[in-house]
Amino acid sequence: MPRPDEILYPRRPERTADRRKESMQGKLLDEFFDHPTLLAVSRLISHGYFESIDHPISTGKEGGVFRATKGEGFVAVKVYRIGNATFRRFPPHALEELRREVSIRNLRTLIPAWTRREHTILARLREAGVRVPAPLGYSRNVLVMEYIGDPGGAAPRLKDAVVDDLDALYEDLVAEIRRMWEPGGLVHGDLSPYNILHWGGRIVTIDVAQAVSREHPQARELLRRDVGHLAEFLTRRGRKVKAEEFFARVAPPSAEA
């Protein structure tokens, strides 16, 4: 098994020049890659999911997403930190569903279950034809998925993306959210310009672990909120969209209405 410091951020000539980055990475190494997480990473490496972790794409209190090298290409590796900050982010409606599988009080079982859930939901959305990163595998609190971007960098979040055609963006959002609902049978539940990437003129939805079934009593309410965030975003960018109109286009009227 490779040593941890060989797995993470292998030294490359261009890196040694950048001391500041090095020390930041040392700090990240301590914060994200505790021993059990390093073991999970090693397991994924020995099963051929990737060869090494290159650098962080995004980091936060609850975890980080890293670019990793696999052969000639890349994969994205999402690490959930085993900690209370991560737990606090999980919405109650999604925790309820996990309660059947694991003890949700125990972070050591909950967070791996959450990681697995993200993998399962990505697979389900992909099957429904929704553009999400392909799920490639997981171990404990580490998820491997398709990398969205190119060697020059990861795809920008919609929030940071330059979008020329806002009408086309609106149509794309409607089509994707609609597909999540039917045939996907899911509501994302945390949709915003932060959890959507923009790549090749199209959107790619990410961060799906909290998605709930269309049958959930709160599903419509969550969908309304998701759509509201995006209507606000479009309007701010100059494409006026009413949340009601957006909502009506993604969800058919409910049976009781």
Ligand SMILES: Nc1ncnc2c1ncn2[C@@H]1O[C@H](COP(=O)(O)OP(=O)(O)O)[C@@H](O)[C@H]1O
């Ligand atoms: N598959 C991916 N390819 C490229 N970048 C990604 C990918 N998944 C996530 N990212 C980047 O990492 C950030 C955080 O990912 P996300 O899944 O939203 O995790 P969280 O919000 O829990 O930190 C995203 O905003 C995006 O910039």
Ligand SMILES: [Mg+2]
């Ligand atoms: Mg996110």
